[in-house]
C-alpha cells in the first residue's frame with residue numbers, strides 16, 4: 001500500500017484542486033468569523049458562548065465541510081475524469097487504493113482542519129480585541145480547539161470519501177455534503193436538539209470542546225465521530241471493490 | 247514519435263514461459279440486467295501475435311476488454327491473463343498494459359505527472375516516465391496540462407501509460423482514433439515489432455484497412471457472440487478480403 005499512498009499524494013500535488021479548496025476554505029472562514037465578530041453586540045461578545053461562535057464555530061464547520069469535500073473528490077474526481085480506469089488497471093486490488101485514499105484524506109483533512117480553526121481563532125481573537133472585549137478562552141482552550149478542529153476535519157474527510165465511494169457522482173457528493181452540514185443539521189439543532197447532539201456535524205463541533213450544554217464531551221464526541229467515519233468507510237468499501245467500473 | 251526506440255521496448259526475456267495462452271477467455275457472459283452484452287464468448291491469444299478484435303458498434307468488444315482487465319465482473323465464465331484473473335496479478339503493470347478510453351486524464355494534470363502518478367503506484371522507476379514520453383513523441387508537451395492536448399496527443403499519452411511497465415500484453419481499444427498518419431504508421435510498426443519480440447496484442451478497432459495491415463488474426467463478434475476467429479492468411483487463402491469477410495459475417499449474424 002506504500003506505493004499507492006505515494007501515488008495518492010502525487011495526485012494531490014499535481015493538480016490545483018487542493019490549492020483552490022484551501023483558498024476557498026480560508027476565505028470562507030475569514031468571512032464567517034468577521035461577520036460574527038462585527039455583527040454580534042458587545043454584550044453578546046462578552047459572553048463565553050458569543051466568543052465561541054466567533055472563535056470556533058465558523059472555523060470548525062467550514063474546515064469539516066472542506067475536508068469532507070476533499071475526501072469525496074478523491075474518488076468522485078477519478079470517476080468524473082476517468083482516471084479511475086488507469087488507477088485500477090495499475091492497482092486492480094481496489095482495497096489497496098481505498099486504503100491509500102483513506103490515509104491520504106485523513107492526513108490532508110487534518111491539515112485543512114488545522115488551517116481553518118487556526119485562522120478562525122487568530123482572526124476572531126484580533127476582531128474581539130478590535131471590538132474591545134476581553135477573550136475568556138485560555139491557552140489550554142485554544143490548544144483543544146485547534147487539535148479538536150483538525151481531528152474533526154480528518155474524520156469528516158473519511159466520511160466524505162465513503163460518501164463518494166457510494167454515490168460516485170461528484171456533483172451529487174458535493175451537494176449532499178453541503179446540504180447535510182449547512183442545512184439539515186441546522187434544522188435538527190433547532191427542532192430536535194436531543195437528537196442533533198448525535199449528528200456528525202454537531203459531533204465535530206463538540207470535539208473542539210468549547211461549548212457545554214447539550215453537546216457531548218470532546219472524548220465521547222470523538223469516539224462517536226470515529227464510529228461514523230468507520231461506518232462510512234465500511235459502506236464505501238464494497239461499493240468500490242464489488243461494483244463494476246464503466 | 248521516435249522510431250529508434252522500439253528495439254528496447256519489446257517484452258523482455260523475463261517472459262512467462264508456460265504452455266498457457268497469454269489470454270484465455272472461456273464461456274464468458276456479461277449481462278447488464280436482462281441485456282446480454284457478451285454471450286458465451288471463448289477465445290485464446292498466443293504469445294507473439296497481434297489480434298484484431300472486430301465487430302459492429304455495441305457488439306460487446308469494450309465490455310469484453312473491461313472484464314478481461316478486472317474493471318467489470320463476469321456474469322458467467324472467466325477471463326484469464328497469464329493464467330490468472332487480472333485482479334490477482336501481483337504486478338499487473340509489468341505484465342499487461344491497456345488503453346480503454348482516449349481521455350482518462352485529469353485535465354489539470356500534466357502529461358508527465360499523469361505518468362508519474364501511475365509509475366509510483368506500480369513501483370516503476372521515474373526514469374521510465376521519460377523513456378515512454380520519448381517513445382510516443384510527447385517530450386515537448388509533457389509539462390503542459392492535458393486539457394491543452396489534442397486527441398492524438400491524448401492517445402499517445404494513454405499508450406505511454408500502457409507501456410510504463412514494459413508489459414508483455416497490450417490491450418488497446420481504438421488506439422488509432424485521432425492519430426495522424428505518421429502516428430498510425432508508428433503505431434503499426436510498433437505493434438509489429440512488439441509482437442515480433444514475443445509480445446501479445448489485442449486491439450479492438452473499426453479501421454479494417456489498418457487492421458488488415460497490422461494483425462495476424464482477427465476475432466469478429468456480433469451481438470456479444472463470436473462469429474469468426476481466423477488468421478488473415480486463412481482469409482487470403484479463401485480469396486476473401488478482411489472487409490468481405492467482416493461484412494458477410496456481421497450482416498449474416500444480424501439477419
Ligand SMILES: Nc1ncnc2c1ncn2[C@@H]1O[C@H](COP(=O)(O)OP(=O)(O)OP(=O)(O)O)[C@@H](O)[C@H]1O
Pocket residue numbers: 246278281283301302303304305306307308309310
Ligand atoms: N454499464 C452498462 N450498462 C448497461 N449496458 C451496457 C453497459 N456497458 C455496455 N453496455 C451495453 O453493452 C453493449 C456492448 O457495449 P460495448 O461498449 O462492449 O460495445 P463495443 O463493441 O465496444 O461497441 P463500439 O464499437 O461502439 O465501441 C452495448 O449495447 C452497450 O449499450
Ligand SMILES: [Mg+2]
Pocket residue numbers: 307308309419
Ligand atoms: Mg467499444
